[in-house]
Amino acid sequence: MNPTYASRLLGMLCLAATLVLLAEQPGAARAPAKPEEVGKWGTPFDLQNVAIHTHVLSDGRVLFWSRREKGEDLNPHDCTPRIWDPVTKQVKTTDKPGFNLFCSGHTFLADGRLFVAGGHQLDGHGARHATVFDPKTEKWTRTKDMNAGRWYPTAVTLLDGTVLVSFGKDEHGDDNTIQQVWKDGDPNPWRSIVEFRAPPYYPRMHVLRDGRVFMAGPQPLTQVLDTNGGGAWTFLRTDPDIGKAVQLSSRVSNQTRDYAASVMYADGKLLFVGGGNAPAKGAELLDLNAAKPAWKATADMHFGRRQHNATLLPDGTVLVTGGTQGNGGESGGFNDLTIGAPIRAAELWNPKTEKWTLLAEESVDRCYHSTAVLLPDATVLSAGGGEYSPKNDGHENAAKDSHKDAQIFSPPYLFRAGTRPKITKAPDEVEYGKAFEVETPTPGDVGTVSWVRLSSVTHSFNATQRLNFLPFTAKAASVTVTAPAKAAGCPAGHYMLFVLNKDNVPSVAKIMRIH
Numbered sequence: 001m002n003p004t005y006a007s008r009l010l011g012m013l014c015l016a017a018t019l020v021l022l023a024e025q026p027g028a029a030r031a032p033a034k035p036e037e038v039g040k041w042g043t044p045f046d047l048q049n050v051a052i053h054t055h056v057l058s059d060g061r062v063l064f065w066s067r068r069e070k071g072e073d074l075n076p077h078d079c080t081p082r083i084w085d086p087v088t089k090q091v092k093t094t095d096k097p098g099f100n101l102f103c104s105g106h107t108f109l110a111d112g113r114l115f116v117a118g119g120h121q122l123d124g125h126g127a128r129h130a131t132v133f134d135p136k137t138e139k140w141t142r143t144k145d146m147n148a149g150r151w152y153p154t155a156v157t158l159l160d161g162t163v164l165v166s167f168g169k170d171e172h173g174d175d176n177t178i179q180q181v182w183k184d185g186d187p188n189p190w191r192s193i194v195e196f197r198a199p200p201y202y203p204r205m206h207v208l209r210d211g212r213v214f215m216a217g218p219q220p221l222t223q224v225l226d227t228n229g230g231g232a233w234t235f236l237r238t239d240p241d242i243g244k245a246v247q248l249s250s251r252v253s254n255q256t257r258d259y260a261a262s263v264m265y266a267d268g269k270l271l272f273v274g275g276g277n278a279p280a281k282g283a284e285l286l287d288l289n290a291a292k293p294a295w296k297a298t299a300d301m302h303f304g305r306r307q308h309n310a311t312l313l314p315d316g317t318v319l320v321t322g323g324t325q326g327n328g329g330e331s332g333g334f335n336d337l338t339i340g341a342p343i344r345a346a347e348l349w350n351p352k353t354e355k356w357t358l359l360a361e362e363s364v365d366r367c368y369h370s371t372a373v374l375l376p377d378a379t380v381l382s383a384g385g386g387e388y389s390p391k392n393d394g395h396e397n398a399a400k401d402s403h404k405d406a407q408i409f410s411p412p413y414l415f416r417a418g419t420r421p422k423i424t425k426a427p428d429e430v431e432y433g434k435a436f437e438v439e440t441p442t443p444g445d446v447g448t449v450s451w452v453r454l455s456s457v458t459h460s461f462n463a464t465q466r467l468n469f470l471p472f473t474a475k476a477a478s479v480t481v482t483a484p485a486k487a488a489g490c491p492a493g494h495y496m497l498f499v500l501n502k503d504n505v506p507s508v509a510k511i512m513r514i515h
Contacts, residue, residue: 036415038360039346042408047084048091049404051383052102053458054371057135058112058494058511061085062373063094067102067120067387070396075122076100083138084406086375097140099129105155105202106456107163108464109184110492110515114456115157117165117182118150124173126151130165130182144189148176152201156463159211159487164227166213167199175199181227193231202459204262206270208288209488216272216286218258220250222295236293251295252284259368259460261310265318265351266467267489271298271310273320273349275460277334278327279306283349283356298354303343307335309372309457311380312465314450314498314506315413318349319359321382322366323460335368335388337400342367346409359412364403373455374465376496376509380409413505421446421501426510433485440499440507443474447502449481451495451512466491483514490514 051064065081068074079101081094102120104127109115113134119127126149131140150168153176157163163182170176177199181191204216213225214236226232236249251257251272260275272295273283281300286293301320308323323343326336336342342365348357362382366372370385383406386397396402414420425439440446453466468490472479479499484490496509 035360035410036412038358039409039411040415041360041362042410044363044405044407045089046091047383047404047406048082049080050369050385050387050402051371051406052369052387053104053106054373054381054383055106055108055114055456056373056375056454057083057114058454058513059135060087060376060511061135062375062381063114063133063135064371064383065101066384067100075120081133086377086381094133094138095140097131097133098142099127099131101131103151105150105153105165105168106458107155107157108454108456108493109157109163110161112494112513115155115163115182117146117155117163118153118168120151121149121171124151124169125149125171126153126169126176128171143182146180146190147178147192150176152459154203154205154461154463156205156207156213157491157493158207158213158227159491161492164205164213164225166205166225167201167203179225179227179231193227193229194225194233196233201258202461204260204272204461205463206262206264207491209268211488214270214288216262216270217251217260218256218275220254220256221246222249222251222286248292248294252297253280253282255280259306261308261320261460263310263312263318263462264466265312265316269351271318271349271351273310274301274305274308274323276306279304279323279325281305285354299356301347301356302358303345303347305343307367307370307460308343309366309370309382309460309462311372311374311455311462312452312467313374313380313411313413314378314452314467314496314509315448315500315504316351316450316467316469318351319372319380319409319411320347320349321362321372321380321409322370322385324367331388337365337367348411360409362407362409364405364407365400366403369459370403371457373457373462374452374496375408376511378411378414378498378506378508380411382407382409416503416505418501418503418505420505421499421507423497423499423507423510426497427512429513429515430483432483432487432490432514435480435482437478438472438481438497438499438510439478441477442501443477443479445501446472446474446479446499448500448504449479449498450500451497451509453491453493453495454511468495
């Protein structure tokens, strides 16, 4: 054989072997390019600050805030919330709340106002304040302080309209072990219900049909909180054999999976995905409607992820964006930004098949302090990431760790052939159990009617998003839709109502309030 030819052949074989090895690496998976298969990311745009806490308001605008403003040190005593309008694309500031809302917990009230508990004094030291934001006036109103400070608490709106606030660090840096319930309009709005030791940061809490609150993580032993009377924590399943109860209550992985995403993708059904250090690919399901609820494994994601977000879409699928697969780097795995560690490709989970589909790649790393929310036009806003490094006190963070921009993701359903359905008229408010008319030019093409509760997200957890599929009947120029019968499974508040055609292409939503 000619020596030159042999040398070239050897080189080609080595190159081929290298490509095969690269294809087998964790970050090497690549999705096909067609937007009807993988969706499409828009161009990044400026938000003026890092969107660490992000909320879709009842008028469709997006409220968000960061840790600090340009030139401030890491621990300012106030913050500057901003509102981004997805229609005009403009960003403006609100008035200041009077304390730093960074690392607070938050949830929407039944009337559309945003309740915020706790906040930041120092890392690991929380504020005891609580406040309410009214999107109509764009003003903040302080309510009475909590029992103590809370840094990294979770807040969830209960079926009766009160708010449960759980865990976090107090102003002294100690665990705040008291669970409290806040009641709007009460001169003494706070009720302490139970003490619970060894609390996690930002527990993944979900409100159940019977009014109890389920804690899906990050700890492996999942439990239920009764918020009535004195309150009590119990195992997922009551059983005289404590060993059996613990076994049934623990997630399959039996590991602490912090900075994982937990989603109630259907009434009483949970998806817990990723998290931990090293970041897990694993996903687990729990059906709390079953006679004997127990966690089970479902298909793994394509990548291990930590610091990612999971967003409910109107067709019932779950979109996962961002996160890192690394467990090293400067942060020791907490937020590994080493080249190749952050995951830019999105993934979509289908509850009907329990499979993951790899989607298009974002342009920016979205890891610690990133957020993602469903918008009324059925796209997803992916934003933030950064303001982490304590080495930059008083200075700007490194560019790789301070993303003051956002991108819009258009899921594959927006690129399917055919005409996108429209809602031409629908009510602003509906009552439980009542039928209402939704006018649309093509009622015969409507295959599904769904609504998704507005998002309020931080630190990889969106505690307020929920999904209901609503029964309907097609008429000549409208569909008659029946609202859920009661708050069980559908807490009062504002939802984005979508009509979807028979190919699962969603309309632009009408934001409605149910009460």
